[in-house]
Amino acid sequence: MNRTTGTPTRTTRTSARTPRTPARLFARGRRTVPARPVPGSALAEAVDLHVRLGQRDVLAGIELTARAGEVLALVGPNGAGKSTLLGALAADLPAASGEVRIDGRPVGDWSAPDLALRRSVLPQSAALSFPFPVEDVVRMGRAPWAGTPFAEADEEAVATAMAAAEVTEFAARPFSALSDGERARVALARVLAQRAPLLLLDEPTAALDLRHQELVLRICRERAAAGDAVVVVLHDLGLAAAYADRAAVLHGGRIAADGPPAEVFEDALLSLVYRQPVEVLPHPRTGAPLVVPVRAAGDDRIPRGLPS
Amino acid sequence: MTLPHEAETAAPESGPERSPAGPGGAGSASRRSPQGAERTAAAPSDAENRSAPEETPRRAPGPAEATTTKADPAKPAKPAKPAAGVRRGRKAFWLTLTLLATLLLLALVSAGTGAYRIPTADVLASAQHRLGLGGAPLDRVGESVLWNVRLPRVVLALLVGASLGCAGALMQGVFGNPLAEPGVIGISAGAAVGAVAAIGLGLSFFGNWTITVCAFVAGLITVSSVYLLSRNGGKTEVVTLILTGIAVNAFAGALIGLFVFFADSGQVNQITFWQLGSLAQATWPKVLAVLPCAVAGLLVAPFYARRLDLLSLGERPARHLGIDVERLRLALILVVALLTAAAVAVAGVITFIGLLVPHLLRMANGPGHRFLVPGSALAGAVVLVAGDLAARTLAQPAELPLGVLTALIGSPFFFWLLRRTRRKQGGWA
Numbered sequence: 001m002n003r004t005t006g007t008p009t010r011t012t013r014t015s016a017r018t019p020r021t022p023a024r025l026f027a028r029g030r031r032t033v034p035a036r037p038v039p040g041s042a043l044a045e046a047v048d049l050h051v052r053l054g055q056r057d058v059l060a061g062i063e064l065t066a067r068a069g070e071v072l073a074l075v076g077p078n079g080a081g082k083s084t085l086l087g088a089l090a091a092d093l094p095a096a097s098g099e100v101r102i103d104g105r106p107v108g109d110w111s112a113p114d115l116a117l118r119r120s121v122l123p124q125s126a127a128l129s130f131p132f133p134v135e136d137v138v139r140m141g142r143a144p145w146a147g148t149p150f151a152e153a154d155e156e157a158v159a160t161a162m163a164a165a166e167v168t169e170f171a172a173r174p175f176s177a178l179s180d181g182e183r184a185r186v187a188l189a190r191v192l193a194q195r196a197p198l199l200l201l202d203e204p205t206a207a208l209d210l211r212h213q214e215l216v217l218r219i220c221r222e223r224a225a226a227g228d229a230v231v232v233v234l235h236d237l238g239l240a241a242a243y244a245d246r247a248a249v250l251h252g253g254r255i256a257a258d259g260p261p262a263e264v265f266e267d268a269l270l271s272l273v274y275r276q277p278v279e280v281l282p283h284p285r286t287g288a289p290l291v292v293p294v295r296a297a298g299d300d301r302i303p304r305g306l307p308s
Numbered sequence: 309m310t311l312p313h314e315a316e317t318a319a320p321e322s323g324p325e326r327s328p329a330g331p332g333g334a335g336s337a338s339r340r341s342p343q344g345a346e347r348t349a350a351a352p353s354d355a356e357n358r359s360a361p362e363e364t365p366r367r368a369p370g371p372a373e374a375t376t377t378k379a380d381p382a383k384p385a386k387p388a389k390p391a392a393g394v395r396r397g398r399k400a401f402w403l404t405l406t407l408l409a410t411l412l413l414l415a416l417v418s419a420g421t422g423a424y425r426i427p428t429a430d431v432l433a434s435a436q437h438r439l440g441l442g443g444a445p446l447d448r449v450g451e452s453v454l455w456n457v458r459l460p461r462v463v464l465a466l467l468v469g470a471s472l473g474c475a476g477a478l479m480q481g482v483f484g485n486p487l488a489e490p491g492v493i494g495i496s497a498g499a500a501v502g503a504v505a506a507i508g509l510g511l512s513f514f515g516n517w518t519i520t521v522c523a524f525v526a527g528l529i530t531v532s533s534v535y536l537l538s539r540n541g542g543k544t545e546v547v548t549l550i551l552t553g554i555a556v557n558a559f560a561g562a563l564i565g566l567f568v569f570f571a572d573s574g575q576v577n578q579i580t581f582w583q584l585g586s587l588a589q590a591t592w593p594k595v596l597a598v599l600p601c602a603v604a605g606l607l608v609a610p611f612y613a614r615r616l617d618l619l620s621l622g623e624r625p626a627r628h629l630g631i632d633v634e635r636l637r638l639a640l641i642l643v644v645a646l647l648t649a650a651a652v653a654v655a656g657v658i659t660f661i662g663l664l665v666p667h668l669l670r671m672a673n674g675p676g677h678r679f680l681v682p683g684s685a686l687a688g689a690v691v692l693v694a695g696d697l698a699a700r701t702l703a704q705p706a707e708l709p710l711g712v713l714t715a716l717i718g719s720p721f722f723f724w725l726l727r728r729t730r731r732k733q734g735g736w737a
Contacts, residue, residue, distance in 0.1 A: 112630050113632075116628060140618055141629070143614070
């Protein structure tokens with residue numbers, strides 16, 4: 001990997017004094033508000049991580065680090081363990097062995113409110129039990145900051161996040177009345193409004209059109225440029241190649257390759273991992289790698305075996 | 309609300325009959341109800357005959373009404389935030405005000421209406437007199453009917469309604485399902501088993517409060533066991549919880565059936581009418597028995613409103629936003645158990661309020677729990693006070709079982725609501 005490996009400096013913490021009003025008594029306990037991360041510091045680490053789901057070892061010996069200021073793409077075929085890895089980094093799934101560290105501490109040592117100040121998670125599908133209006137859904141992303149001095153930025157953060165995800169125009173509509181793609185963007189806006197230094201995004205582009213796929217990845221880049229660490233699960237290798245600083249290719253619960261997309265994405269590896277012949281070409285103008293499945297040319301374009 | 313006027317003609321002949329029991333207070337609770345009379349005759353251990361001292365409970369209406377209503381209006385003023393928030397905040401404010409006014413009006417009307425009619429002005433004058441603010445007391449009979457028969461009943465309806473409405477809103481939030489209800493996870497049925505056991509076995513170790521205490525304990529045991537049974541690997545899957553609730557409901561139904569089978573005919577009668585849901589036996593001791601649970605639950609519930617909002621995103625996203633989901637769920641289940649067990653213990657199984665009220669409010673003011681939780685308590689109180697008024701006036705001199713009345717009027721309305729909302733939303737999810 002080409003990036004300077006920043007020493008995993010522990011970020012200093014300033015404690016947020018919460019006013020002791022009666023309402024606070026029932027609110028969450030004492031939290032520490034993290035300082036902005038030092039560029040290059042490790043915000044999330046998986047060390048020899050094994051995760052079991054049911055009887056199956058879904059992850060076996062993962063070593064991965066997400067650093068501040070970097071977009072890390074997790075790619076791989078269905079069932080390779082991408083979402084499981086993201087879930088483990090998000091502290092949703094317990095490690096069978098090994099360890100996940102967030103901001104330098106094992107995930108188990110953080111309380112839920114503390115974790116919420118350090119990482120935000122975009123789930124694969126956005127659901128909502130009750131028809132809250134879009135603006136309220138985005139504002140839910142600010143919940144972790146309630147009672148800290150940063151709560152003053154709530155309105156600004158919500159407005160900025162909604163503008164970034166292009167959901168401002170339907171701010172007043174109920175979430176249940178939106179299309180899948182619009183819901184996905186609202187969920188993204190909620191995650192952006194949370195303003196945590198580590199973003200874990202599970203297939204944020206799945207339901208989106210071309211324009212918004214690009215938009216989401218541009219947002220990832222912006223957040224990385226602002227000093228956050230972004231871990232994003234992607235299926236589109238072209239998007240990963242164009243926007244990620246680093247790509248980790250998962251294969252059968254292990255990391256088959258980890259590095260800059262230009263180095264990692266090569267014909268042999270991807271063909272093996274995806275069990276589909278692919279070729280990687282440089283873009284004629286920009287030189288960014290393009291990943292294209294090998295398809296028969298000309299008359300043979302319709303795959304054999306399908307009724308024509 | 310229009311009221312039948314036969315009451316006026318009925319008053320003179322039932323007046324003198326009541327007057328000897330009047331000062332004794334507790335004895336005159338269910339005079340108008342034929343079922344009530346039969347019940348008292350059948351079970352000597354029942355609430356009425358152990359007359360508890362009326363002096364202490366008499367002071368109860370003040371705090372009772374003050375605390376339940378005071379807990380509510382404070383909340384909706386809070387979501388006053390910019391733009392759309394302000395509009396909704398104002399709407400919540402007016403809704404709260406309307407509900408409060410309706411509740412007050414209904415309570416006044418209900419206190420004056422019945423076989424012995426008391427004009428509203430006289431009710432107010434008597435209340436003023438008791439509070440030491442001038443006014444004038446009624447005659448002996450009127451004073452006794454108002455303060456020992458009507459008011460405990462109104463206060464009990466208020467408490468039970470508020471508890472059921474609030475419990476419904478909390479439960480729907482916890483399950484993330486607008487169709488969830490305390491009855492779904494078996495608390496109502498569990499509490500009913502306790503009460504039926506107390507009646508069927510003729511228990512009386514807590515005097516007047518035996519049925520209440522048994523229902524409450526059984527309700528708590530039920531909800532704890534539902535929670536433990538549905539817990540797996542430190543987590544509670546919602547589907548498992550609901551299925552466990554179904555199993556528990558069936559088990560509770562079987563136990564109730566057994567108690568009914570072994571009970572004598574008087575007890576069977578008592579059990580049947582208790583199960584139908586009624587406030588006919590309201591007395592100050594009963595009000596006092598519910599008061600601590602109901603008020604505690606109602607006061608604690610609004611503090612979970614914000615977290616319930618987040619829980620509607622799902623369990624994991626809620627955890628990602630810093631919510632300790634397991635603890636939240638445990639706390640809320642306890643609060644719900646407190647509220648429902650208290651309501652079921654004194655009033656039998658009154659279904660439906662916990663289902664309908666939050667739904668109506670959600671349509672009126674959106675799904676935000678900061679209004680919904682206290683608002684449901686308030687609206688639940690309104691609905692039950694109105695329902696009880698209707699139950700004892702519609703078929704005078706007999707009295708309709710309240711639970712039957714609410715279900716009878718409520719279920720078609722609920723079906724209509726369901727269809728309308730579903731069409732508008734294009735589905736529930």
